[in-house]
Amino acid sequence: MKTMRNVSLKKYTTFKIGGRAKVIYFPENEEELLKLAARLNKKKLLILGNGSNILFSDHGFDGKIISTRRLDKIKRKGNKVFCEAGVNLFSLCHFCAEHGLSGLERLYGIPGSVGGAIVMNAGAYGCEICQLISKIKVVKNGVISEREVQNFCYRKGPLCEGEILVSAVFNLKKGKKEQILALQSEIFEKRKQSQPYSLPSAGSIFKRGKDFFPAQLIDEWKLKGKKIGGAEISSQHAGFIVNADNATSSDVLALICEIERMARAHGYNFEREIVIIE
Numbered sequence: 001m002k003t004m005r006n007v008s009l010k011k012y013t014t015f016k017i018g019g020r021a022k023v024i025y026f027p028e029n030e031e032e033l034l035k036l037a038a039r040l041n042k043k044k045l046l047i048l049g050n051g052s053n054i055l056f057s058d059h060g061f062d063g064k065i066i067s068t069r070r071l072d073k074i075k076r077k078g079n080k081v082f083c084e085a086g087v088n089l090f091s092l093c094h095f096c097a098e099h100g101l102s103g104l105e106r107l108y109g110i111p112g113s114v115g116g117a118i119v120m121n122a123g124a125y126g127c128e129i130c131q132l133i134s135k136i137k138v139v140k141n142g143v144i145s146e147r148e149v150q151n152f153c154y155r156k157g158p159l160c161e162g163e164i165l166v167s168a169v170f171n172l173k174k175g176k177k178e179q180i181l182a183l184q185s186e187i188f189e190k191r192k193q194s195q196p197y198s199l200p201s202a203g204s205i206f207k208r209g210k211d212f213f214p215a216q217l218i219d220e221w222k223l224k225g226k227k228i229g230g231a232e233i234s235s236q237h238a239g240f241i242v243n244a245d246n247a248t249s250s251d252v253l254a255l256i257c258e259i260e261r262m263a264r265a266h267g268y269n270f271e272r273e274i275v276i277i278e
């Protein structure tokens with residue numbers, strides 16, 4: 001199994017921020033993942049998908065990291081698609097279009113892995129990934145199990161504490177390749193117009209509130225474009241912080257705290273969506 005030591009985490013996150021990781025393991029199949037997870041069970045362990053919803057500290061991470069990127073098998077049987085945790089959502093969407101399977105189009109452009117997307121119950125334009133899944137396979141304490149997906153809510157998938165997502169089965173509908181491709185491009189165009197795709201980020205920093213949108217409020221409070229060090233509140237989408245110029249995690253955290261202070265002053269409690277590893 002490929003193992004890398006003393007690795008810069010900048011290369012493993014879409015934010016391009018972070019110090020060095022002591023060690024990253026890259027299991028290539030379910031068996032390797034199981035053995036590794038059992039061996040590292042009691043250690044400080046982090047599962048890393050595509051790193052698109054994560055902010056690592058400038059001091060790095062001194063525990064063990066398992067990257068799922070080599071767990072990338074996809075298979076189709078009728079309207080069902082079996083997918084390992086490390087499959088990139090772009091690849092999954094391309095696979096579905098090729099096979100005339102519809103359902104995931106509105107998620108096109110979310111730069112995560114299937115595992116990370118299920119853990120976060122990633123969603124966009126009225127579609128959440130967990131709505132499309134019939135089964136998940138997880139490992140916990142060296143034991144593997146499979147179950148149907150029931151419990152999930154806004155930005156919180158069906159995994160329990162300490163579980164690692166190994167694979168999932170998607171239940172899709174038959175569709176026409178041209179129509180699937182057309183909807184994927186339409187969605188991607190919309191995203192590019194409203195979100196800062198040309199600068200490194202980790203997507204929306206805060207979750208939507210019960211009756212408010214943090215991005216809208218941040219915009220109203222005239223914080224768009226505010227900078228601390230190399231980090232900036234995107235002037236295109238106030239919900240995003242971008243790495244405009246060699247930002248550090250401290251720069252990003254300082255901006256997040258500034259927004260949270262402003263929110264509290266206006267009587268709001270913003271909940272963080274990104275995972276912060278300090």
Ligand SMILES: Cc1cc2nc3c(=O)[nH]c(=O)nc-3n(C[C@H](O)[C@H](O)[C@H](O)COP(=O)(O)OP(=O)(O)OC[C@H]3O[C@@H](n4cnc5c(N)ncnc54)[C@H](O)[C@@H]3O)c2cc1C
Binds near residue numbers: 051113123124
């Ligand atoms: C430009 C941009 C646009 C975005 N747009 C959206 C959007 O529209 N909607 C949306 O919901 N999100 C969006 N995001 C955020 C992000 O892409 C999603 O949350 C994505 O699903 C995270 O997947 P990942 O593989 O990158 O997870 P990571 O960032 O690698 O990990 C996120 C969390 O999941 C855990 N994890 C990852 N894989 C596993 C696994 N196999 N088992 C157990 N735990 C695991 C990690 O430990 C971590 O806690 C966007 C991000 C960017 C940069």
